Every structure is written in structure tokens, then in C-alpha cells.
Amino acid sequence: xxxxxxxxxxxxKWFGNHQVLTDIDLAIVPxxxxxxxxxxxxxxxxxxxxxxxxxxxxxxxxxxxxxxxxSAGVRMPALRxxxxxxxxxxxxxxxxxxxxxxxxxPVRVRGLSATEAExxxxxxxxxxxxxxxxxxxPANLSGGQQQRVAIARALAMQPKIMLFDEPTSALDPEMINxxxxxxxxxAKEGMTMMVxxxxxxxxxxxxxxxxxxxxxxxxxxxxxxxxFAAPKSDRAKDFLSKxxxx
Amino acid sequence: xxxxxxxxxxxxxxSGGWLLQGVATTLAISGLAWILAVGLGIxxxxxxxxxxxxxxxxxxxxxxFFRNVPLLVWMFFWYFGVPPLLPRxxxxxxxxHSAEFWAGMFALGVYHGARMSEVIRSGINSIPRTQxxxxxxxxxxxxxxxxxxxxxxxxxxxVPPATNESLNLLKNSSVALTISVAELTFQTRxxxxxxxxxxxxxxxxxxxxxxxxVSIAWIMxxxxxxxxxxxxxxxxx
Numbered sequence: 001x002x003x004x005x006x007x008x009x010x011x012x013k014w015f016g017n018h019q020v021l022t023d024i025d026l027a028i029v030p031x032x033x034x035x036x037x038x039x040x041x042x043x044x045x046x047x048x049x050x051x052x053x054x055x056x057x058x059x060x061x062x063x064x065x066x067x068x069x070x071s072a073g074v075r076m077p078a079l080r081x082x083x084x085x086x087x088x089x090x091x092x093x094x095x096x097x098x099x100x101x102x103x104x105x106p107v108r109v110r111g112l113s114a115t116e117a118e119x120x121x122x123x124x125x126x127x128x129x130x131x132x133x134x135x136x137x138p139a140n141l142s143g144g145q146q147q148r149v150a151i152a153r154a155l156a157m158q159p160k161i162m163l164f165d166e167p168t169s170a171l172d173p174e175m176i177n178x179x180x181x182x183x184x185x186x187a188k189e190g191m192t193m194m195v196x197x198x199x200x201x202x203x204x205x206x207x208x209x210x211x212x213x214x215x216x217x218x219x220x221x222x223x224x225x226x227x228f229a230a231p232k233s234d235r236a237k238d239f240l241s242k243x244x245x246x
Numbered sequence: 247x248x249x250x251x252x253x254x255x256x257x258x259x260x261s262g263g264w265l266l267q268g269v270a271t272t273l274a275i276s277g278l279a280w281i282l283a284v285g286l287g288i289x290x291x292x293x294x295x296x297x298x299x300x301x302x303x304x305x306x307x308x309x310x311f312f313r314n315v316p317l318l319v320w321m322f323f324w325y326f327g328v329p330p331l332l333p334r335x336x337x338x339x340x341x342x343h344s345a346e347f348w349a350g351m352f353a354l355g356v357y358h359g360a361r362m363s364e365v366i367r368s369g370i371n372s373i374p375r376t377q378x379x380x381x382x383x384x385x386x387x388x389x390x391x392x393x394x395x396x397x398x399x400x401x402x403x404x405v406p407p408a409t410n411e412s413l414n415l416l417k418n419s420s421v422a423l424t425i426s427v428a429e430l431t432f433q434t435r436x437x438x439x440x441x442x443x444x445x446x447x448x449x450x451x452x453x454x455x456x457x458x459x460v461s462i463a464w465i466m467x468x469x470x471x472x473x474x475x476x477x478x479x480x481x482x483x
Contacts, residue, residue: 054379081385091380094475095399105384108394139477157384 005030005161005192006051010060013046013216020046021057022216030160033193035203035224038213039239044196047213048163051194052076052083065160081109084154088166090146092138092153098125099134102153110157117156124152128182144175148182155186162186164195198243204228212236255441256450268433269454275351275429276416282355283415284408287362291400292392294363295370305363312360317421320357325349325425350422358415365407369400403478405470412466413459430454 004027013021020043028034036044049055050062053069053076061070067079092101102124103117112120125131128148130141138146147167154162164183168176180202187193187206197203203210203224210227212220214235220227231237255261286308293305312320325346329337340348373396381391401408420431428436434451438444 052383054383077382077385077387080383083383085380085383087376087380087383089374089376091374091376093377093380093395093399094477095402095473104394105386108390109385137476139475154384 003030004028004063005032005065006194007063008047008050008060009063011050011057011062012059013050013055013057020216021050023060024218026211026218026221028192028194030192031190032208033187033191033195033206034209034211035207036194036196036211036213037198037200037203037239038219042213043216044213045165048165048194048196051161051163052080052085054085077109081105081157082159083161083163084157084159085163085165086147086150086154086167088169090138090143090150090170092146092149094138096137097134098130098136098138098141098149101138101149102156105153106156120156121152124155125149127155127185128152129178142175143171144178147171147175147179151179151182151186161192161194164193164197166196166198168197168199200228200240200244212239214239249445251446252441252443253446255437255443255446259440261437261441261447264433264436265430265450265454268428268430269458271347271428271433272416272419272430272458275347275354275422275427276419279351279354279358279419280412280415282351283358283362283411286356286359287366288397288401290359290363291366291370292397294367295396296388296392309360309363312356313364315357317353317357317418318424320353321350321421321425324353344427346422346425346427350419350425350427354415354419354422358411358418361414362408362411365404365411366397366400368407369404370396372403373399399475402473402475405466405473409463409466409470413462416458416462417455 006026006028008024008026011021011024012019024047036047038044046055050057050069051064061068063069064079065082067074069079092098093104096104099118099121102121103114106112106117106120107114122131122134125134128151130145130148133141133145133149138149141149167183168179171179176199180199183193183195183202184206195202195207207224209221210224211218212227212231212233212235220231220233220236222232227236228240231240256265290305290308293301294309296302328349329340329345332340377395377399378391381395382388386394419429422429423432423435426432430451434447437450438447441447
């Protein structure tokens with residue numbers, strides 16, 4: 001698709017003999033919010049991790065912001081500055097304060113001055129609603145706060161795309177919303193987002209499209225209203241009945 | 247008991263000067279060797295964990311080669327073996343500038359570097375892989391990820407075993423007396439030879455090593471507390 005921010009073209013991936021992604025074709029346009037869901041082991045995390053090159057793939061091509069990842073010459077560090085990622089386990093650097101976590105890449109990779117980077121970092125902390133935690137170490141923050149710092153850290157590089165790999169799965173229930181709220185704001189601002197999540201409420205309210213995966217394939221993709229009201233495949237029906245039943 | 251203790255032999259005549267000079271040499275050779283060992287240890291320890299096989303192999307080769315030969319053999323190797331391979335001018339210069347000191351320092355440094363690298367590698371291996379992924383995901387190169395994130399965290403985690411290794415290095419510097427480096431053990435024996443007071447001389451040597459090692463352990467304990475990662479357990483004191 002012309003103008004796609006992310007385009008999978010027949011991507012296949014194996015771990016040894018085990019095929020984990022099979023002929024994935026998927027295009028995501030700028031500003032689009034796509035939620036990827038599916039049972040555990042369906043390949044959804046692997047899929048999203050291919051986008052910033054954390055997982056290599058063996059067949060097909062993946063074009064991210066115009067760069068083909070299958071071609072030999074692509075410089076991953078440069079591409080990754082334009083693709084932010086938020087992990088399930090937050091992955092803040094424990095030996096650095098919140099502020100140092102956020103300013104590290106802008107200073108070391110973008111070459112910003114410490115003052116500039118700090119100014120941006122403080123603005124971002126306002127945006128994720130924890131302006132008073134700049135001097136804290138990650139260990140002294142709640143899970144929800146850590147994840148919001150992780151989002152601010154990714155945004156500090158001013159990425160064009162944000163990847164979220166189960167961002168709320170490690171959180172206590174009462175902290176899930178504070179993270180989803182920040183993500184909703186981001187979606188409203190027009191960020192291109194690919195979100196692996198089990199938060200179907202978020203998918204319903206925020207996503208432009210839901211992609212359902214099973215056994216390494218994209219089984220179904222649809223607008224959220226259509227997907228939740230009337231999933232076409234049996235596997236999606238089965239999946240939804242299991243996660244929406246309580 | 248017919249032995250007559252005479253502790254004053256330790257400070258009368260030249261003894262005091264010898265012992266002090268011995269302490270200075272021990273600290274100098276150990277200090278320089280420690281810097282070399284930590285440097286090599288970080289390089290080799292990190293090399294063995296990177297996602298690039300040739301570098302891993304190089305690290306493994308260094309570690310297995312240098313830690314599996316006795317330190318004494320390394321001392322002889324660097325002192326008797328290496329200089330003849332060097333150009334005549336360099337040889338002359340070396341033997342006018344305490345060749346034994348530099349050979350001993352090198353032997354200590356590369357031997358303990360190999361051992362130190364295993365300590366550092368175990369530190370790196372205890373860091374979740376996701377920390378590395380988070381580092382490169384924001385655009386850091388692999389080298390930057392190691393320099394800014396992985397190695398700094400690993401170094402904070404390995405202070406206790408690194409202290410062990412550092413104390414071993416200091417004590418092993420006594421092996422350098424075999425290539426006539428005038429370090430503390432060498433000077434202790436010199437005092438003994440000149441005064442015929444073995445117990446006094448060796449007691450002095452023993453106590454000095456004890457004081458040096460306890461001081462280092464104390465300093466390292468402070469370093470450990472100062473650089474402890476907030477939220478991790480084991481912050482005694």
C-alpha cells in the first residue's frame with residue numbers, strides 16, 4: 001500500500017523448525033491505531049517485535065517508514081529512533097532516575113544538549129501526569145507510574161510510530177486505566193500505534209482496526225465494532241467468548 | 247623457649263625503610279595490575295555475551311588461555327620469555343627501567359583479568375535480556391547499550407565477588423618476588439635475612455597484608471553501598 005507507515009509483505013518467521021509467523025500481510029497507515037489480539041502463543045508479540053527489528057524474520061519483507069527491513073543496508077539504530085516501543089515489563093533502567101531514563105537517548109543518540117533534553121523530558125512527564133517524579137528511581141514508583149515513564153521515554157525520541165507490547169499485562173488492575181488513558185491521549189493526537197493487548201475495552205474505544213491472530217497467522221481484521229459484534233471466524237468467536245465472559 | 251623476641255629489628259637499621267618501600271611497590275604493582283585486570287575483565291566479560299560469535303570466541307580464548315596457566319608461569323613467561331623477542335634497544339631500556347616490575351604487573355593483570363571477566367560475565371548474565379532490548383529499541387547501538395546500560399548495571403551487581411578477586415590480586419602480587427620485584431614479601435624476607443628474626447619479620451609482613459586487605463574490603467563495601475541499585479536487595483549496613 002502506498003504511504004503505509006508499516007507494511008508486512010508475506011512475512012514468515014521460524015524459531016528453529018517451528019514456524020511462528022506465516023505469510024503475514026498487513027498495512028498500517030499513518031495515524032492509524034491497530035490493536036493486535038489473539039490467544040497466547042499466537043505470534044502477536046513476535047509480530048510487533050519484528051517492526052523494530054528485535055526479531056529477525058526469514059521470508060517476505062517488512063517496510064517501516066519507507067525502509068525495507070529485509071534489505072541488507074538498513075541501519076537499525078537509526079530506524080529505531082523513529083519507532084518507539086513500550087514493553088510489558090516496563091524495562092526502565094534501574095540505576096538511573098526517571099529524568100535520566102528519559103534524557104538518555106535524546107542526548108546520546110540525537111545529540112541534544114542536557115538542558116534541551118531535560119526540558120522536553122519535563123514536558124513529557126506533565127503529559128503522562130507524573131511531573132513530580134523526575135528525581136525518583138524506578139524502584140520507588142508504582143507499576144503504573146513506571147509504565148508511564150516508559151511511554152515518556154519512548155516519546156522523547158519523537159517517534160513516528162509507537163509499539164506497545166502488552167503494556168498493561170504486568171499491572172495491578174487499579175493501575176491499568178492510568179496507562180490506557182495516556183495511550184488514548186496519544187491516539188487522539190494522531191500517533192500511529194500498534195498495540196498488543198487483552199484490553200478489549202481499549203480496543204473498542206480507541207482502535208481503528210482490530211487484528212486477530214492465531215497460530216502465527218492473521219485470521220481476521222476488522223473495525224472494532226464489527227469485530228466485537230460479529231466476529232467472522234470460529235477461532236475469534238471462541239477467543240472472545242473466553243476473555244469477555246467475566 | 248630459647249627464642250629471644252626483638253621487635254625493634256623492624257624499625258632499627260634499614261628494616262623500616264625496606265618494609266615501607268615494599269608496601270609502596272606492592273600497592274603500585276597491584277594497583278596498575280588491577281586497572282589492567284578490570285579493563286580486560288570488562289572487555290572479555292562483555293565480549294562473551296554479545297550477539298556476534300567471533301567476539302565471543304575471542305573472549306573465551308582469552309579467558310581459558312590466561313586463567314588456566316599458573317600465575318608463576320606467567321611471571322616467568324613475561325619476565326624471561328618475552329623480552330628476548332623484543333628489539334635490542336627496547337630490551338636495554340626495559341632492563342634499565344625495572345623490567346621485572348612491568349613483567350610482574352602484566353602477568354598479574356592478564357591473569358586476574360581472565361578471572362575478573364568471568365565475574366563480570368556472570369553479572370551481565372544476571373541482567374534480564376529485556377534491558378538490552380529496551381536499550382537498542384530507543385536507538386542505542388549495541389556498543390552504547392553495553393557502555394551506558396549493561397556494563398554499569400553489571401558492575402554494580404558484582405562488587406562482592408570483584409572484591410574477592412581484587413584481594414586475591416593483591417595477595418598474589420607476592421608471587422612477583424620470584425622475578426625479584428622488591429615488593430612486600432620480598433622485603434619481609436630481606437629483613438628476616440639481615441636480622442635473623444624470622445617471627446618478627448613475618449609477623450610484620452602478615453599484619454601489613456591484613457591491614458591492606460581489610461582496608462580494601464572496607465572501601466569496596468562503601469563503594470557497594472554508594473552505587474547500590476535502588477530497589478535491589480542486599481544492602482547490608
